[in-house]
Amino acid sequence: MAGEDQKKSFPEDFFISVGGMFYTLKEEIFSCIVFAGRVSSAVLDAFRHPGKIRKRELLYFMNLCGADGVPITFLICFLTGFILGYQCAVQMQKYGADAFLAGLVGCAMVRELSPLMVSIIATGRTGSAFAAEIGSMKVSEEVDALRTMGFMPERFLVVPKLFAMALMMPLLAIIGDIAGILGGAVIGITVLHQPLSAYYSQTVSWVRPGYFLESIIKTAVFGIIICFIGCWRGFRTGSDALAVGRSTTSSVVLSILFVIIADTILAHFFNNIFF
Amino acid sequence: MSEKNCPAIEVKDLVAKYGERIILNHISFTVPQGEILTILGSSGCGKSTLLKHLTGLYTPLSGEILLHGKSIVHAAEEEKRLLMSSFGVAYQGGALFRSFTVEENVALPLEEYTLLSREEIRKKVKEKLKMVNLDGFQHLMPADLSGGMLKRCAFARAMALDPKLLFFDEPSAGLDPVSSASLDELILQIREKTGATIVIVTHELDSIFRISDRSIMLDAGTKKIIADGKPEDLRKNCANEEVRRFLNRGKL
Ligand SMILES: Nc1ncnc2c1ncn2[C@@H]1O[C@H](COP(=O)(O)OP(=O)(O)OP(=O)(O)O)[C@@H](O)[C@H]1O
Numbered sequence A: 001m002a003g004e005d006q007k008k009s010f011p012e013d014f015f016i017s018v019g020g021m022f023y024t025l026k027e028e029i030f031s032c033i034v035f036a037g038r039v040s041s042a043v044l045d046a047f048r049h050p051g052k053i054r055k056r057e058l059l060y061f062m063n064l065c066g067a068d069g070v071p072i073t074f075l076i077c078f079l080t081g082f083i084l085g086y087q088c089a090v091q092m093q094k095y096g097a098d099a100f101l102a103g104l105v106g107c108a109m110v111r112e113l114s115p116l117m118v119s120i121i122a123t124g125r126t127g128s129a130f131a132a133e134i135g136s137m138k139v140s141e142e143v144d145a146l147r148t149m150g151f152m153p154e155r156f157l158v159v160p161k162l163f164a165m166a167l168m169m170p171l172l173a174i175i176g177d178i179a180g181i182l183g184g185a186v187i188g189i190t191v192l193h194q195p196l197s198a199y200y201s202q203t204v205s206w207v208r209p210g211y212f213l214e215s216i217i218k219t220a221v222f223g224i225i226i227c228f229i230g231c232w233r234g235f236r237t238g239s240d241a242l243a244v245g246r247s248t249t250s251s252v253v254l255s256i257l258f259v260i261i262a263d264t265i266l267a268h269f270f271n272n273i274f275f
Numbered sequence B: 001m002s003e004k005n006c007p008a009i010e011v012k013d014l015v016a017k018y019g020e021r022i023i024l025n026h027i028s029f030t031v032p033q034g035e036i037l038t039i040l041g042s043s044g045c046g047k048s049t050l051l052k053h054l055t056g057l058y059t060p061l062s063g064e065i066l067l068h069g070k071s072i073v074h075a076a077e078e079e080k081r082l083l084m085s086s087f088g089v090a091y092q093g094g095a096l097f098r099s100f101t102v103e104e105n106v107a108l109p110l111e112e113y114t115l116l117s118r119e120e121i122r123k124k125v126k127e128k129l130k131m132v133n134l135d136g137f138q139h140l141m142p143a144d145l146s147g148g149m150l151k152r153c154a155f156a157r158a159m160a161l162d163p164k165l166l167f168f169d170e171p172s173a174g175l176d177p178v179s180s181a182s183l184d185e186l187i188l189q190i191r192e193k194t195g196a197t198i199v200i201v202t203h204e205l206d207s208i209f210r211i212s213d214r215s216i217m218l219d220a221g222t223k224k225i226i227a228d229g230k231p232e233d234l235r236k237n238c239a240n241e242e243v244r245r246f247l248n249r250g251k252l
């Protein structure tokens, strides 16, 4: 086979590889749609019979993607607020726009950066872990075992993760929001020499309560996307151990891509609501 | 045909492929109820593949598979799941759920498919684990078990619902001779007690002669069944030299 391939001349080779790419793309999109259908039906089923949701797994995953992520989320969002505040303070000082620092950092963190940062952390921490977990279960035939026991694997392997992500990501975002505002405040106080009370009242007057709702909704959506892609890549894992590595990588890349795309759409949507 | 007296498994003209590669080419056989059938063949000839088609994990390219008279190939999703829950499978590597303890692994089908109370389930799990000599290991995680223990636990899980049809993929591979022999006894016991039909993929000659009523042998070259019959008869009188060599440990 390999020998034949090498003999092919340029145009043939080119068209074959382009065709192959589109074929793979078609396969992946189909599998994604099928998987979405299966997950939706499993989620609907879970809503219909809430007693059948496995509580222990739900709690385990809530702990994994929620509580365990608090310190790193706090640190990264604090530093993001700090960096953003620092870069802006330097520029704003030139124009005497010091008083707007609190508003800028607060709005940017709550509406955009904290949901994004939380999602990127979750992609690396949990999305890839989901892909690896399901992928290795596939390699060790555990997914097959679930199926031949007459279960829908999605019910066991996706539903608890999906609920845990949709519930815990918004909480992390709120923590991130507050951490980001604190990071900005440190700059306001140390670089621009604003009193804490002034920074606080500026923040309160700029950052509307609705922005927190935006934060919550965005991260819930991102959480669902990350979980969905992680699990989908996990289920697409081939049957060797290397395949697990490949599927975790692709889950991270695809999650970030789709989170950014979703963010673009949601940013537009929320701007229409608020302005 | 009523469910009572139709064969446990009927395979008609099964063709199986991975991508472009044909693994099984027009295979047909029938397994009557209560029989212990062993599937033999050299490594990589498609034994696990055949088992995965029989259990409905893969859909064949063409052909028909009937389990107790019901098609697993043409069943709709819901029907297929119901059919799947009616038999037990123990996989080549155990395939226990790693986040569950031994007890939870065996209890899972009972929790999902029966209305037994927690206490009754615990009792039932204990009984099944006792059968495979694993009583007392209820609270260990699969990662803490040896290979042989994993296999026995997978056995217990496959038998949790006392199914009428059992599939075992290489149950005794990698076990010491004593465990392997006691596993053979266990398989005979299960059949005696429940009258279950049992399909086993195995390489172990001792097991093959000890437990199987009948063996079929797959061939990697022709991708067909090259022998079908009682293992003792096949060893002595099979027309195919390969089969005799296999059953005589390579000597003729
Ligand atoms: N998922 C798969 N995709 C592609 N090819 C596969 C897949 N699984 C198995 N094969 C190929 O199919 C052939 C039969 O594999 P199978 O696992 O059925 O063999 P086996 O008889 O069970 O072997 P063993 O005794 O080693 O378990 C092998 O050549 C293998 O390379």
Ligand SMILES: [Mg+2]
Binding pocket: B047, B048, B049, B092, B169
């Ligand atoms: Mg095999």
